[in-house]
Amino acid sequence: MNRLTYIALLLLLSFAIFQNAEAQNAQITGTVLDSINRSAVVGAYVAVSRNAPNAKPEYITTDINGKFTFTGLTKQVSYLVKVSYLSYKDFTQNVTIINDIQDLGTVQLTEAIANLKEVKVIGQVTAMEQKGDTTQFNAAAFKTNPDATTEDLIQKMPGITVTNGTVTAHGETVNRVLVDGKPFFGEDAALTLKSLPAEIVDKIEVFDKLSDQAQFTGFDDGNGQKTINIVTKADRKMGQFGKVFAGYGLDNRYQAGGNVSFFKGNQRISVIGLSNNINMQNFSSQDLLGLTGSSGGGGGGRGNAGGGGGASNNFLVGNQSGITGTNSFGLNYANKFGKKVDVSGSYFFNRTGNTNAQTTEQEYFLSGGLGNQFYNESSRTSSINANHRLNFRLEYNINPNNSLIVTPRLSFQDNNSNSLKTGLTTLADGSNLNSLDNTQRNLNSGYNFSNDVLLRHSFAKKGRTVSFNVNTQLNDRNGTRYLYSKNLYYNNLTSPDSLMARMMGDTTDQKSYTYSNGTTWGSNIIYTEPISSTGQLQFNYGLTLSNSNSSRETYNMSFDENTYSDLDTLLSNNFDNRYTTNRAGIGYRYRKNSWSANFGVDYQNTGLYSEQLAPNDTKVDQSFSNFLPNVMLSYRSKEGTQFRAFFRSSTNQPSISQLQNVIDNSNPLSLTAGNPNLKQEYRNNFNVRYSLAGAKRPYSLNAMVFVTQTNNAIVNSTFIAQEATTLPSGIVLERGSKLTSPINVDGSWNARTFLAYGKPVAPLKLNVNLTTGFNYVRSPGMINNVANFSNTYAVSQGLVLSSNISEKLDFTVSYSGNYNIVRNTIQPNINNNYYTQGISGRVNWIFGKGFVVQSDISNQSYRGLGAGYNQNFTLWNASVGKKFLKNNAGELKLTVFDILKQNNSISRNVTETYVQDVTNRVLTQYAMLTFTYTLKNFGKMPVNDNSRRRELEGEGGDFRRSGEGGGGRGPGSN
Template identity: 75%
Template sequence: MALPGFVQAQTAQIIGTVIDSTSKSPVVGAYVAVTKTTPDAKPEYVTTDVNGKFAITVTQETYRVKISYLSYKDSQKTVHVAGNVQDAGTFLLTEAVANLNEVKVIGAVTPMEQKGDTTQFNAAAFKTNPDATTEDLIQKMPGITVTNGTVTAHGETVNRVLVDGKPFFGDDAALTLKSLPAEIVDKIEVFDKLSDQAQFTGFDDGSGQKTINIVTKSNRKVGQFGKVFAGYGLDDRYQAGGNVSFFDKNQRISIIGLTNNINQQNFSSQDLLGVSGNSGGGNRGGGGSAGNFLVGQQSGLTGTNSFGLNYANKFGEKVDVTGSYFFNRTSNNNFQTTNEDYYGKQLYKETNNSGSTNINHRLNFRVEYAIDKKNMLIFTPRLSFQNNQSGTLKNGLTNLGDGTPLNSTDIDRSSKNNGYNFTNDLLFRHAFEKKGRTLSFNFNTQINDKDGSGKLYSKNLYFSNLEVPGDTIDQRSYTSSNAVVLGGNFVYTEPISSTGQLQFNYGLTVSNSNSDKETYNNTRIDEEAYTQLDTLLSNSFDNRYTTNRAGLSYRYRKNNWSANLGMDFQNTGLYSEQLSPVMGKVDQSFTNFLPNLMVTYRSKEGTQFRTFFRSSTNQPSISQLQNVVDNSNPLSLTAGNPDLKQEYRSNLNMRYSIAGANRPFSLNAMIFLTQINNAIVNSTFIAQELTTLPSGIVLEKGAKLTAPINVDGSWNARTLITYGKPVSKIKLNVNLTSGFNYVRSPGMINNIANFSNTYTYSQGVVLSSNVSENLDFTASYSGNYNVVRNSIQPNLNNNYYTSSISARVNWIFGKGFVVASDINNQSYRGLGAGFNQNFTLWNASVGKKFLKNNAGELKLTVFDILKQNNSIARNVTETYVQDVTSRVLTQYAMLTFTYTLRNFGKMPTRNNSERRREGFDGQGGFPGGGRGPGGPGSF
């Protein structure tokens, strides 16, 4: 018998399914309002997932469940909750607005709402022209930008784009957004997608990715759509390609193709094996910044040939398959000029004429097999093959700070690289009868292999060396590297109360890698005879990491609050062995405690506050550990460091957001803090005189050797505020962005510590039209004021400013006439003589739509009308400040024909078994696009 004051209402769940009454397809993103039948009770809200399902935690009472969705009539039921799970059954939604000759009657639409951890944008609130892509659509949404192929949402790079919760062309976010027309989009969901294992348990394991899920309209899930185009212009400029998708219930097939020589590129970093070696300034060694080069598009002039195929389908009630194949071939030519200032000690100037051809094949596959309601397997293999050939003609000159010349080099270099990368992840998940008790096993494999060869011919002059005023290098080099990583972990969760849950986890990872480089000198003058092994530039190196990690976490959830608190213990063993030309060993062990904490508050009105702290380690790569010199630029050598330790990172993220149906605006405020102990950074030695290093390498006066080292004191602090509001009176969407970024980068120059401190203040505004589908325009401004301070040479502290002002318009008028124009002004101030620039890129086109339903369009486009196109960039590192100018595409005109395919139909009626969840949700979880309440392991 329960005593008064100690009676606690027992929690339960209401689950249900919402489908279209005509097509019998799931209704994704419908609003579910659950309200007690008592007087003055307030509703609680959830939304349906990609399968039209919902689940909400309640107490055992009587409720009114109401389903609402744009252009549908409301549907509601009264549900009495008696057990742990009460199935409300199926809600059939009937369209409330009939379409007559394409005239749509749509009321006011809430642009943005916060649904748990997911920010949801309603596409109907953002008007675009009939030919717009999903990329055009999302750039009107607050906090989302697309720059040079990189998609950013709320200050973080978007790594994945899903379509109705399923992968689409692997992890290539930009490619997915360009391939789908805006008209099929119902909602855009932005969230941090957990790993499959973490989504199941509900405990964040830190491996989540910023993700966009494209929710398609219910009446666009069956049909064929896409477009094909071809154009030719002056200076033999051309483009051709297209994309076609076939959607038929669960089966979806998409085909894309592209060929052009006008710098339209659609590849990800997986396509760029060997490309980083072509960047201006040569290899930077150590920590380097090659990763930055792999983000977005290549500079210079690029020709692209690509083809892709995406497939998704369900087989029966248990198997869900998605897969894609993508081929990409790019040919790039670039001419760059580079200035590097080593904080007043010396100046380096370089001209670089390079060309490269890169070929890539990518295959992605995912199979979900629901063994039964309690057990599931997920199999995710990925495979890519790459081939790269490149050649570079380079001239470099080094001067002292006063202009006195030290040395120069003329380089003719070429290379060939072939490689493949295979990854596989196998996950087994089991849910026990007791809700919240789960067990999962994960096994992952990674294999990569790379082989390469290179030719180097350089003539070097040393103006300060009277005895040896110059030399010639004529070499061939051969490299190979491979790595095998095997890992596994298991996770067990156990509920300990109605609000608390424990997680136990253990993982083991073993990584074995080796790298070999052999360099041969030409021993004859009159002919090629590369038989002499250069032991100073050759090396064989093996490396093994073994990591054991065990942890305990506690999860709490009650009302509007949830929290995770955990601690992992990690032991890492590093064993490295140099096999040639001399023997050497490194045997180290690292022990770390890795705490993590997450606290989230969500109000029913849409306000959310989240604090997230996580610590982690980062291991040096084999190239950073391998003690072999790269002399591809004899004036700027690089090498590895076998004594490197692992980095220890601490990350703190805080986010506050306001969005909801009752608010006329949306606001996001974020703070990101990162602190690194034992940060892997560059140490640069600049020879003040002829110097022979302990390794035997000879550095002429002014030559540099850069290698990675471990240094404490690396910081990165970033704040970002985004504010969006539709102004209905003038039919505009207004988006404001304000941010501040602080980077403290430690480094070493001639064994003297230098701390480069960069402060960046940014401001942006975007005005986008909401007038009509026939008139679409956007105007934007973004500015960055940068303050650079360094500890070695305060007199070289620098302030510089960059700004971009853009405007774009697309107007359809009369009987299918189209006028489009975009203009962008770039301004750079404070970079120094020859680099301060102010230029405007203006493109415009006129066209005419014709054929049935205006499916055809003939368009004349002029690129760079003012002949001012330019490309400059400033990079601030811990050892130098770099300014780079690159070759750009010049003015041309092109005539293009485009045909648009739109053929949508209704889905045939399906029986109840076909409408059931064809995946794993035996406990009422939310797999697929969003995180939902945490999956079957939630409580």
């Protein structure tokens, strides 16, 4: 039993101690629906007050399912409940609480007969409220300029940041953005935020969205995602809005595009387009194939375990190093058909052309008194990547007790790339070991398909449910690589510049074909049974079958035939891999008043069968059996205090590229290969969250701790030849060359803390966001068969000041600093401290008769990096424009980018085997003239038009009995 298991037991003990202290709390719950079409009424105000003279009411609003829950009430006391919403008659009811949970059931609102007169409410809007698991921000409390996007709006909100296209909320990456509870452009968070204007937003909800199955049962399955839900204003659900723009500038720089949305109640259609060569990028990880490294490839592990993210991490947030030209088109559709069917879908096409020039410096840590080894590389690359992405979701509420959700996804990728690379390996005394001159061309194509089918059934007995899920995943990859490389190996180190020193060398001229495909079929069934008014049992069983195949054929140039016809058996391989996983478990869920707890255990058996079919037949047959416990304890108060502690064990299977034992010689001086003897990783995850928010507090506070401990962690093992060495595969590794392959090692830790504090400063009309954090990463690795543990300690600090003065003056000032301490176990002499700092400011000022001035400036500072990498540079962009046409719909703007001509790109990556500093090509100074036209045409809703009002107000669409069946939670639920 390890330390984290003890922590889980302590959580259970803490729950038992606090249970009695909360025994007197009671709740009033209910669901607010439209009386005609039975759709959820989102954002209705619910007031609860004691039935006593001068009693003050307290307010909450309904979530996207129309649900509300008041906590902290007293039994045997009479309360007045009042529900109100624009265009509806008020609902009132006297309630005397008898049980711990007094369920009002369905509250039906009926249409108001008379037209409502305009009512002006003057007062300070509450900026943030905590509603159960959901943090809700009121958009009216944050002032933005008329042209602001939703992305501009949320950056003013406490605890939310957007950096290089990545949205984080309370220290966690936001993976999904919903609009009125429905998907928008699939799961592309950045694209959604950029496409919606801030003026249509009523509220922003931040919560952990459980999977559809977990939301129904109420048992957290660990597959939840940090999610933002954009609640639109009631008077913005009918109309057309968007903007189109076009611009041209110096050095043939151009941009054109736009987005237009057509909202008609439940029917929503959005179209976007973009074409430019100024690094405006908007793709996600699904758009990328062959962009995150060399084609094919064994090897694996954690290349970015120590410090700032590597290239693949950048791609995940929509940034690609170098200069990129983008052409893209997207279409999103959502609608509700009748009372039972909700559909949403999107299509997105993206074609990017990228060019980059990169320099890389790596320092490898050698043991045994061998000294360190240095590798310097310069490369020029170009690539064209095309992607088609389709997403669809169908929700069918068959009847009050049954629902069906079908979610297919399909994407196609096509990538062509070319690279020119030169590299040199040296020792600490400056003597040369080897060099390369490499030309490579890669042609890759493939597709991904996945589909989830979820059938949910709620029995007549409240809390008794059954749900059945079937998922399918298919993928296919084809690639062709041309490689021409001249490699020199220096054997006369005393005179490295002499001809004798370069007498050893070889030339590689090859063509490789790679192919891989995978099929995964999975299913699970979950049954829940109530055993008391506060307790519920869950039983689950799942079966997963996965098959994958990967092959590579490498041919050397036959100079006799002048064609690639000589099969290189040392670099060719055909590999087949199969997984069979059976998993069964039991769980218990407890909920009473402000407390809830889940705990359970699963037993999992995984069979791994791998077979190498060529060049020789070898087999690996392994079986893994694990017990996977999970514990969750949470507390929520009506005042906005929330505490949640979570512990879960899980496994992670090695990928087929990590298992396939074939040499990848994309860089002949740095080979990679897989390891068919890899075992699965076993992870223990523990996290704690604590937050304070609410209308009664003038501030918000979020604190979190995340800890991950991994046994059998899949990490890199690097062998650097000190003399010519023949590998077991038969390939000769010359002196100074490297071979990297994945292995299993214990002792991997990753701990992170995060604290966010936000407060509006009313006298200065500012919003203040303060963040701080501490990260610890213990990353094991192996170099020349000697274990090394890289321990990285990082302290981060951030401060954001955003204006809340007026819609015409908007500015933001921010600071971020990161101090990193790296300590290695085998080479303490290369321990390193480095610091990165960023200071930025942005202003948007509208004055006079439509004049606009915009400017943003940022300063980046690097200290403690390698020679030539310690830099301090400032990027300043500015523009001036004039609005004209009716309602200032048109704007002509002149922009100058990089006024000071200091733009730069530097990054540091610390791993368990090397430290790496990288610089990339950047966009330099240019000027551009741009015309923008803004479309705003919102319709009015007659109060006495039943069909029109139902169309506008009938949002929602989640399974209505989900809360009754298992207590499923949605945003804002208590």
